[in-house]
Amino acid sequence: MACPFNNTESVPLNPAILALDWLLGTWECDEPGEGCFPSIKPFHYTETLHFSHVGQPVINFMFNAFHAESKKPLHRECGFIRMQPGTNRVAFIIAENSGLVEIEEGELTGQQLNLQSQSLSRISFAKEPHVQQVCRVFQLRPDGKLEQTVSMATDNQPLTQHLHITYRRSS
Ligand code: HEM
Numbered sequence: 001m002a003c004p005f006n007n008t009e010s011v012p013l014n015p016a017i018l019a020l021d022w023l024l025g026t027w028e029c030d031e032p033g034e035g036c037f038p039s040i041k042p043f044h045y046t047e048t049l050h051f052s053h054v055g056q057p058v059i060n061f062m063f064n065a066f067h068a069e070s071k072k073p074l075h076r077e078c079g080f081i082r083m084q085p086g087t088n089r090v091a092f093i094i095a096e097n098s099g100l101v102e103i104e105e106g107e108l109t110g111q112q113l114n115l116q117s118q119s120l121s122r123i124s125f126a127k128e129p130h131v132q133q134v135c136r137v138f139q140l141r142p143d144g145k146l147e148q149t150v151s152m153a154t155d156n157q158p159l160t161q162h163l164h165i166t167y168r169r170s171s
Pocket of ligand 1: 040041043066129130134163
């Protein structure tokens with residue numbers, strides 16, 4: 001049976017997500033991304049993004065990040081992207097391996113997505129400090145590279161950048 005995450009080629013794209021077609025495919029970071037936050041040691045990481053569809057008005061995604069040197073799996077996210085019909089309003093529905101689940105919403109302007117967390121929830125034994133807010137920007141640059149910047153606020157820190165990385169399309 002075909003993998004439902006890998007059906008992008010065989011099913012027509014639903015018109016409801018046409019404005020996001022520039023995301024579809026697999027993206028590999030071209031050089032290690034930079035991670036930082038006032039309370040942690042700065043770090044480097046690699047990451048692969050998969051965006052696919054199965055003909056529904058939804059994009060499916062998986063993000064898998066690894067330690068830049070040891071290649072050990074670290075942060076992982078998966079979920080769905082929807083657009084409000086007739087608008088440029090976009091919603092990300094996200095589950096993270098840390099035990100956090102998020103709804104992020106925002107606007108699509110050209111090939112840039114600006115997202116802010118609308119609701120956050122977590123498993124009862126999630127590690128502290130707890131995330132209180134997430135802001136995320138995806139941008140397809142004129143050179144064809146995709147850029148992601150993530151900022152967060154926790155119990156202890158105001159909204160501050162946590163991640164910055166660029167990717168090249170690998171399929
Ligand atoms: C929306 C996505 C993410 C959220 C909400 C998030 C959240 C957090 C939080 C709350 C901390 C603890 C900060 C503190 O102790 O003050 C943290 C630390 C850290 N994050 Fe993230 N993170 C995200 C994505 C990533 C990604 C993609 C990586 C890539 C490898 C990553 C790697 C790390 C590392 C290495 C640390 C420090 C060690 C640790 O606490 O595990 N994070 N992150």
